[in-house]
Amino acid sequence: MPFIPHTEQDVREMLAVIGAPSIEALFDEIPASLRVASLPDVPVGLSEFEIMQLMSARARQDGQPLCFIGAGAYEHHIPAAVWSTVTRGEFYSAYTPYQAEASQGTLQTIYEYQTMMASLTGMQVSNASLYDGATAVAEAVLMAVRANRRSKSARILMPRNLHPHYRAVALASAGNQGVKFEELPYERGSGHTSIEALAPFAGQDFTALVIAQPNFFGVFEEVDALTDFAHAHGALVIAVVNPTSLALLKPPGQWGQKGANIVVGEGQPFGCPLSSGGPYFGFMCTRMEHVRQMPGRIVGRTVDLDGRPGFTLTLQAREQHIRRAKATSNICTNQGLLMMAGTIYMSLMGAEGLERVAALSMTRTEQLARALTAIAGVRRVFARANFHEIVLALDRPVAPVLAALRARGIEGGLDLSDYFPELGCALLVCATETKTTADIDTYARAMSEVLPAARAA
C-alpha cells in the first residue's frame, strides 16, 4: 500500500489489542447515513514512475520562455547550495519549532534571518516571515491601526503605484475590520507620488501612509519628504520595499527625520523559485516600540538551565494559540522553509554580492529599455530614475504584441492596460542579472519584427 507500512499480520495484531473485529469497526461512532463507500471521482493511483512521466510531460508542455516579466516576482540566480540545503529532511520535514530543544536548527536560522533583515531594512526587529508580499502589506496596515493610538480614523493613505494585487489583498483582508483606504495618485509624467498628492490630507487625521520603494512602475520615490509629512501628522509610515534594491538604497529605517515605522515586502527575490506565484515569503520589520503589535512568530535568544545560549519562540502572548480572539493576527503556519532559503541566499551573497545583483539588474533593465525604445513605436512613459523595471508605451494595443512575442518563445512583459487604463498601451518590463546582452538583443529583434507585422495586420 503506498506510504502505509502495515502488513496483514500487523493489522491483525493491532485489532486484537484494540479489541475491534475490523478497521471498519473503528468508524462505528459515525452515523451510517453519512458514510461514503468509495470515491469514484478520484482517479486510480499511479506509481512514482507513472506520475513523474506525467509531470515531466506537463512541464515540457509549459516550456521555458525567455521571460521579461517582473511585477512582484523576479528571476534571480539561485545558488545550488540554497535548495540542496533547504531540502534536507531535517529542515524540510520539521514542524513549527514549538519544542525548542528539538528545533534549535530552525530557531537559530530564524534568529540569523531576523538579524539580516533588521540590518538590511535599518530596523530593530524582524518577525519570522508572513505569507507573501501582499499579505505582509495587509498585516502592516492592521498593525498600524493597532500601534497608532493617536489616530482614531483607521484611515490609510495608499498610493496607486503600489502593486495592484497588494492593494486588492489589503482591501480584501483589512476592509472587514473597518479600515478605510484613500488612494494617492501618481505624477503622470514621472510615475512617482509627489508631495502634492498628499496636500488634500494636510491637517487631517490619518493612521498611516504606505510608501512603495521602488514603486510598481520601478520608479524611485522621494521617501524622505513623504515620511516626514506622515510623521508631522502623527501617522505611521509603512515602507513596501524590494529586498534586492536595499543593497543600494537608503534603508527605510533612515527615511526622513525619524525613519519608517513598519517595513514589509516580498522575500521571493532571495532564493525562491518563481514557481507560478509561490511559495514565497513575506517579510516584516519594525521598531522595538511596536514589537508587541507585530503579527507572526518571533525568535529570541535566551539561556538554558546551565546558562548556555539557546533560541526559543518568544512574545507568544501576541499569537492566536495564546490570545485567541484578541491575537494580533490569525496567522499560524508561515513560510518557514522559504525564509530559510532567503537566509542561505543572503549568507552566500553577502552585502557585496547583493550589491552586484542589484546593480547589474538595474543595468540590464536600462539596456533593455534603450534597445526597445530604439524601435519605432516604443517609448518610455516616465522620465524618472528606476530600479529594475520600467514602463514602456507602445503605439498600439499591447495584448496582440505580447501574443506575437509569445509565439517566438518570449514573455515580453506585463500588459498594464487592465491595471492602469489611464496609461493607454503600456507595458511593464523587467530584466534582472539573469538576462544577458544576447537575451536583450533577442527580445529587441523580436519586437522590431513583431511591431511592423502587427501594424500591417
Add this chain to the structure above:
Amino acid sequence: MSLPMREQLIFQYSRAGRGARAQWPPAVPADAPVVPEALRRQQRPLLPEASELDVVRHYTRLSQLNFSIDTHFYPLGSCTMKYNPKACNAAALLPQFAGRHPLASASHGQGFLACMFELQEMLKAVSGMRAVALSPLAGAHGEFAGVAMIRAYHRARGDLERNEIIVPQAAHGTNPATASMCGCIAREVAVGPDGDVDLAGLRAAVGARTAGIMLTNPSTLGVFERRIEEVARIVHEGGGLLYYDGANLNAILGKVRPGDMAFDAIHMNLHKTFSTPHGGGGPGAGAVGVSARLMPFLPLPIVAREDGAQYRWLGERDLPQSIGRLASFAGNAGVLLRAYVYMRMLGREGMQRVGEYATLNANYLSAQLQQLGFDAAYPQRRASHEFILTLKKQSQEYGVTAMDVAKRLLDLGFHAPTTYFPTLISECLLIEPTETESKQTLDAFVTAMAQILREAQQEPEQLLRAPHTLPVRRLDDVRAARELDLSYHGVER
C-alpha cells in the same frame, strides 16, 4: 545519540573580504546607471562574509540540531506529521514548473494549469463540496476566506446583523482569531462530558446575530462529533452557515465528507492531509471548498477548463461577487503541485486508506498506552486519528507534568506530542501517530512511555530535568520575553 552540541552564528564565520564569489554576478561597468545620491545606502548591511563551504557546513550542522519526520517519529497532535514522499518535491522542482513566472501567459502554463484544475476536482471529490479555490496560503488563511465568504453571503442577502461566529470551547486558536480578523465576534459554546458539543448551549447561542459556526470534526478532543446532523440543523434553521476547519480531515478522509455533513465552507490543510512538508513552520496551503450558495463568493483566482480543454484563471470579471484576492498571485503553487502528485499517487483507494490506517494507528497506540496505566481523556470513546492522554494522576502522585514527559521523550528519540492543548483537559498530551508509521515504531514509542512511567515513579529527576541529551537544556522563556534579544549586533554578550 550523536547530535552535534552547538553551532556558532553564521556571522561569526565572517572575515572581511571573504565571500562566495562563484555565486556573484560580475561587477557593473563604470558607466552603469546609479541610484540618485539622496536615495543611496551609506552603510552596508550586516550580512555574512563567508565562503560557500562555510555556509553549507553551518546550515547543514544547524539542520542536524532538528528533529524531523525524516529522522524521528513525530506524533504531534493536530499537526498530521506524516511522511512527505520525495517524488512530490522532485516534480514541483522540475525546471519548467519552478521557473514559471506567476504572470506568464496561460499558453506557457497549460501543463501547470491542468494539474491545478485536476487538484480542484479531486479536492471536491474528497470533500463533497461543490467548488474549490486554491489560493489561500495556509490553514488560517483558508479560515479567513471561509468566514469572509460567510459574511459576504449574509451581506448580499441584506442580512447585516449577523456578525457572531460560534466556536466550541476547545477550538483551535485560529478559529476565534479568524472571526476577529473578519470583523466578527467569537462566541464560545460548551462541550459536554462525552466530548460532543452541548446542544442545549448551542440552541441558546444561535440567533438572529449568528453568522455561522466553526467546527472541526473529529473535534480537537480527538473524537467524532456524533450529533453533527443535529448541529447542522440547529445552525441552518437559525439562519447561520457551517464552517469546517479541515485540520483533522486526515481522520475521515475517504470515510465521511464534510459536504455530506452539510458544511457550507471548508478549508483543507494540504500540508497536513495531503502530505506537503511543514518546512519548520511553513509553507502550507489552505484550499477552500464551498456549498452551492457560497460559490459566487470564492476567492480569486480559480482555474477553469474551457472548450477545447484549454485552461485559464478566472478573475474579477468572471466572479464579480468574489471576496477578492487573498495572495500576491495564485497561491502557494509549488505546494499545490506537491499535493497534486501525492493525491495522484494514492488514488481513490489510497485516499480511503489514509483515514483507515490513521485511525487504526491512533486506536492501537491509545489502547497500548492505557494498558500501561495512562488515562485517556475520553476512554469510553473511539479515538479518531488522534487521542488525548491526561496525566493528572501522574502529576498528583509523582509531581511530574505533561511537559516533563514531553521533554523526556525527546531524550529517548521521539518528538513530543502536542502538550497543553486543548486547554480543556488538564496535563494533556494530544497524540497523532498518522498512517505512515509502522506498528514497530508505535511499539518503540510505547516502550519509551513505559520507561518514562517507571522513571516518574522511581527517579522523577530524570523527567524534571529532561532533556539531558539535546543541544540545549530547558530554556528560560521568561528571560527571552523580558530581555528581548531578537537579533545579533556584532558583539557577543
